[in-house]
Amino acid sequence: MEYPHYLHDDKDGFYYPSTLDMSKPIEPSTSLDYGHRRYRATSIFSRTPTLSFDIEKRGIIFPGPLPECGSYVWPKIRHVVFSAYRRLFSLVFLGNLAGLLYIALNFNNGKRVANLSTAVAANLLVAVLIRQDFIINALFSILARTPLWFPLRVRRSIAKLYEYGGVHSGAAVSATMWYIFLTEEITRTYSKASSNGVYLKHMNAVLAFTWIPLVLLVLVIVFALPGIRRRFHDYFEASHRFGGWTGIGAIWIQAVVFTDSTRGSTSLGMALARGPSFWFLLTITGCIIFPWLRLRKVMVRPQRLSDHATRLWFDTIKVGWCQGFAVSDRPLLEWHTFASLPEPGHRACSVLVSNAGDWTKKQINQGPHMLWIRGIPRTGILRIAPIFKCAIMVATGSGIGPQLSFLLGCKDTPRYRLLWSARDPERMYGRELMGLVHRVDPAAVIIDTQKTGRPDLVQLIYELYVKMEAEAVFIISNRKITRESIYALESRGIPAYGPVFDS
Numbered sequence: 001m002e003y004p005h006y007l008h009d010d011k012d013g014f015y016y017p018s019t020l021d022m023s024k025p026i027e028p029s030t031s032l033d034y035g036h037r038r039y040r041a042t043s044i045f046s047r048t049p050t051l052s053f054d055i056e057k058r059g060i061i062f063p064g065p066l067p068e069c070g071s072y073v074w075p076k077i078r079h080v081v082f083s084a085y086r087r088l089f090s091l092v093f094l095g096n097l098a099g100l101l102y103i104a105l106n107f108n109n110g111k112r113v114a115n116l117s118t119a120v121a122a123n124l125l126v127a128v129l130i131r132q133d134f135i136i137n138a139l140f141s142i143l144a145r146t147p148l149w150f151p152l153r154v155r156r157s158i159a160k161l162y163e164y165g166g167v168h169s170g171a172a173v174s175a176t177m178w179y180i181f182l183t184e185e186i187t188r189t190y191s192k193a194s195s196n197g198v199y200l201k202h203m204n205a206v207l208a209f210t211w212i213p214l215v216l217l218v219l220v221i222v223f224a225l226p227g228i229r230r231r232f233h234d235y236f237e238a239s240h241r242f243g244g245w246t247g248i249g250a251i252w253i254q255a256v257v258f259t260d261s262t263r264g265s266t267s268l269g270m271a272l273a274r275g276p277s278f279w280f281l282l283t284i285t286g287c288i289i290f291p292w293l294r295l296r297k298v299m300v301r302p303q304r305l306s307d308h309a310t311r312l313w314f315d316t317i318k319v320g321w322c323q324g325f326a327v328s329d330r331p332l333l334e335w336h337t338f339a340s341l342p343e344p345g346h347r348a349c350s351v352l353v354s355n356a357g358d359w360t361k362k363q364i365n366q367g368p369h370m371l372w373i374r375g376i377p378r379t380g381i382l383r384i385a386p387i388f389k390c391a392i393m394v395a396t397g398s399g400i401g402p403q404l405s406f407l408l409g410c411k412d413t414p415r416y417r418l419l420w421s422a423r424d425p426e427r428m429y430g431r432e433l434m435g436l437v438h439r440v441d442p443a444a445v446i447i448d449t450q451k452t453g454r455p456d457l458v459q460l461i462y463e464l465y466v467k468m469e470a471e472a473v474f475i476i477s478n479r480k481i482t483r484e485s486i487y488a489l490e491s492r493g494i495p496a497y498g499p500v501f502d503s
Helices: 074-082 084-106 112-127 133-143 151-161 165-196 204-224 227-229 233-262 268-273 277-293 359-368 380-386 397-406 425-440 457-468 479-490
Strands: 296-299 303-304 310-314 323-330 333-343 348-356 369-375 390-396 415-422 447-448 472-476
Touching: 074 479, 084 112, 084 165, 084 277, 084 447, 112 165, 112 233, 112 277, 133 151, 133 380, 151 348, 151 380, 165 204, 165 457, 204 227, 204 233, 227 447, 233 268, 233 277, 233 333, 268 277, 310 359, 310 425, 323 397, 333 359, 333 397, 348 359, 348 425, 380 390, 380 397, 380 472, 390 397, 390 457, 397 415, 397 425, 397 472, 415 425, 415 472, 425 447, 457 472, 472 479
Parallel strands: 390 415, 390 472, 415 447
Antiparallel strands: 296 369, 303 310, 310 348, 323 333, 323 369, 333 348
């Protein structure tokens, strides 16, 4: 079976005539099967219109070049400096900052330490809950039911749900901010008592277990900074996991010891239960422990597709629409999350793994037969796509996996068009996967980059967006392509969504 691909053979640049009516499609020469032309491509950040390949099957070509940005500075401010992720972060952080100023100015009695402790625990609880699988699945399930008659601007804002990581980061940084002031308050109180010759109960223990969590919280935040996280991702994971666990444990000890030193004649249990921070810490601990209670080792059937990709089959795992899960061969050290392809009618699914590093390369070459999984499947970004009447679904390489997971379950709602760019996709990913692609979208646009070179993806997306009269674009690719493409589209008024790579 032959699959149509979008190729170019022209060597020279092509320019639209200045007198061309841009509102009408061009009919290519009848001697060509597709009528593809190669255009001069410039950086997607350039003010010059970026031209690339004309795309539409059976020779209908949309002639519109990518429109220019009205301004170079404002899109950077609007879509980078004030992205949804950063707006959520700022909303959480500034709200906490206002609360901190209020407490600092109005609570000068003995309740200041109690209020600071409650604020720390409350923010840690928010940071943990927003990453909890049940919460994420519930949020996507609720907001994915947004009616199509809602104004497009409202639906575009709702679709930014996937940037909930801003809430996680904002709450974690806020908790650290509160804890700094809590540490200062406790240290000052105990130092003042010591200088006056008064020895308070458990003084040394309270001071030690107050400073230990602060050091750990700062360490976690430092390794979570975007530049450090990308460069030292393994250390980021280790600091988040082991630093977070140790920090919560130390906060527990600090809370118990400090409460015991100030409880008077009240029993320790009663004194702890009276404070909100105790219940917050109890909930945090439960959220951390629960996924590990579902840690299990499962059988895997590897299907090696090529030296670049493999498909791992899980015959005992049932997943829902647009869901994925994390797998590992060293559960305490590293986890890798993949979108899954469910098998309708069966308790089974598969994940597509392409060569993107040492771990994925090992899975392709060695073919694992057992892997660890934990928790429950988590809903991904594409679950929110049905709130749009029509969407352009874009994938590069193994990003076709999440897109297939969505398209196999969406039942033609919304209308969509799939654009997939990959190197020799049939050889790399197999005829079976190619068959799935053409099953979910017989008119899918497939770019074989081995024959065409890397296409100007933004121009292709724009052409499809206009032809399909779409309302949104969803991109699943690597970090560089995803971020640059989303910025290029959003800076031109086209709503685009994709992973934020914040974990």
